[in-house]
Amino acid sequence: MLAQFGYIGLFLIIGCAFIMVTLGIPAVLSRLTWIVPRKPTKVKLETYECGMQTTGRSWVQFNFRYYIYALMLIVMDVLAVFLYPWAASLGDLGATGFFVIAFFLVIVTVGYLYAWKKRALEWQ
Template identity: 45%
Template sequence: MNLTLFVVVLITAIALVAIALGIARLISPRSFNKQKGEAYECGIPTRGRSWMQFKVGYYLFAILFLMFDVEAVFLFPWAVIVQDVGVMGLVNVIFFIVILALGLAYAWKKGALEWK
């Protein structure tokens, strides 16, 4: 019963995606313009090469931001049910925060938080 239901849902999903893609291809306008292939940045025409290398510091900063953003996302549900989880829930969250603090200390020591 469960396998049959899974197969029906899978086939339905594949069919709906295929139908949606087919309809989009049929009714979408087809035109090519040279400007469509150019890089676009805030309405300013691109000067020079559009492929530039960025310093790795930008990516490290972004990853650290995401890491602590995800921490906040994980801590919010815990804060909502903090009274129901008991001491073990508190120990788990403290362990989670300690791991993140170690990651922050490592990034700080490596200089990932310095904006040069």
């Protein structure tokens, strides 16, 4: 049993080392001016929008409906992530597994119907 936790610890150490190296490489390279030169000019510091001159403010507040669509997409992705392993192991889970996923589907359906009732899914 201790060997299994050793693998988990080794995985965590390798993961943390990978993160530190990935974050450290740009920090180190930014200090070396012969690799990453810094010559800021007025043109380089301007906001770039697909090769066109910026009109108005460069910060635009998006409509909240975009976020609703994004949240609904995430909910459907999570649903797919949970349904696939459940379907693959339904024979081993038995009746308990079936009722648990049925409850999960009821919760997702209620959320979807709520969003539909509030007209959050209509494009205006």
